Amino acid sequence: MSEAVLDVRGLTRSFEQGGTRIEVLKGVDLAIAPGEIVALLGPSGSGKSTLLQAVGLLEGGFQGAISIGGERVESLDNPGRTRVRREKLGFVYQFHHLLPDFSAAENVLLAGLVAGRTDSDARARAETLLSSLGLGERLTHRPSQLSGGEQQRVAVARALVNQPLLVLADEPTGNLDEATAAKVLAEFLALVRGQGSSALVATHNEVLAAKMDRVVRLHEGRLAVAEGISTS
Numbered sequence: 682m683s684e685a686v687l688d689v690r691g692l693t694r695s696f697e698q699g700g701t702r703i704e705v706l707k708g709v710d711l712a713i714a715p716g717e718i719v720a721l722l723g724p725s726g727s728g729k730s731t732l733l734q735a736v737g738l739l740e741g742g743f744q745g746a747i748s749i750g751g752e753r754v755e756s757l758d759n760p761g762r763t764r765v766r767r768e769k770l771g772f773v774y775q776f777h778h779l780l781p782d783f784s785a786a787e788n789v790l791l792a793g794l795v796a797g798r799t800d801s802d803a804r805a806r807a808e809t810l811l812s813s814l815g816l817g818e819r820l821t822h823r824p825s826q827l828s829g830g831e832q833q834r835v836a837v838a839r840a841l842v843n844q845p846l847l848v849l850a851d852e853p854t855g856n857l858d859e860a861t862a863a864k865v866l867a868e869f870l871a872l873v874r875g876q877g878s879s880a881l882v883a884t885h886n887e888v889l890a891a892k893m894d895r896v897v898r899l900h901e902g903r904l905a906v907a908e909g910i911s912t913s
């Protein structure tokens with residue numbers, strides 16, 4: 682069996698709030714296989730973002746082991762974390778966080794530059810990705826000149842341009858209307874599958890979760906494999 686792209690063991694995280702200690706993650710175990718797309722479901726406040734922040738090496742304060750692409754990462758120093766984020770991970774958030782003064786193509790290209798990709802192929806790849814998301818005529822538009830769905834498509838292209846091993850997505854279509862969310866998610870999943878990346882996608886939406894390869898649920902600080910997906 683090929684090695685897991687992501688392997689999380691015994692991940693715990695608690696927060697102090699007003700003198701009270703809240704245990705959000707109480708020993709999360711999760712393995713994601715190469716090319717696998719996993720939906721992370723759970724009610725508001727169950728710890729989905731907290732888990733994604735741990736795996737994305739964006740926050741400290743965790744206990745447990747995290748391997749990404751076979752490399753243990755939980756104890757890396759800041760430069761090491763930055764390297765892993767740039768070389769192995771892609772991120773999509775609910776709000777696009779595009780740079781307002783740069784065009785769609787530049788926003789995507791910058792993610793490549795930050796990761797040290799300066800070859801001419803990088804520009805071609807950014808433009809191909811945007812075109813495959815239906816934005817071939819919008820390459821020079823700034824974010825403010827794009828619709829919400831278009832902005833989120835640019836954010837998807839930015840997350841995928843470096844062909845990351847693992848894409849971490851936190852409510853990637855949570856800010857879009859139902860029909861646009863379904864379309865953007867389908868495009869995102871097709872691109873992730875097409876390039877063979879793995880993905881962990883936090884969502885509240887059971888219908889969208891059912892389009893992924895596997896669903897896991899955060900419940901009382903632990904992950905349970907979903908037995909059935911209710912679409913009601």
Ligand SMILES: Nc1ncnc2c1ncn2[C@@H]1O[C@H](COP(=O)(O)OP(=O)(O)OP(=O)(O)O)[C@@H](O)[C@H]1O
Pocket residue numbers: 696697698703705723724725726727728729730731732
């Ligand atoms: N920095 C922090 N300090 C204190 N408490 C925090 C902090 N970050 C998260 N929490 C708490 O941890 C819990 C889990 O939050 P988290 O954002 O991970 O949930 P979530 O499942 O992503 O929720 P939602 O679906 O609403 O985005 C919440 O009770 C939240 O208040």
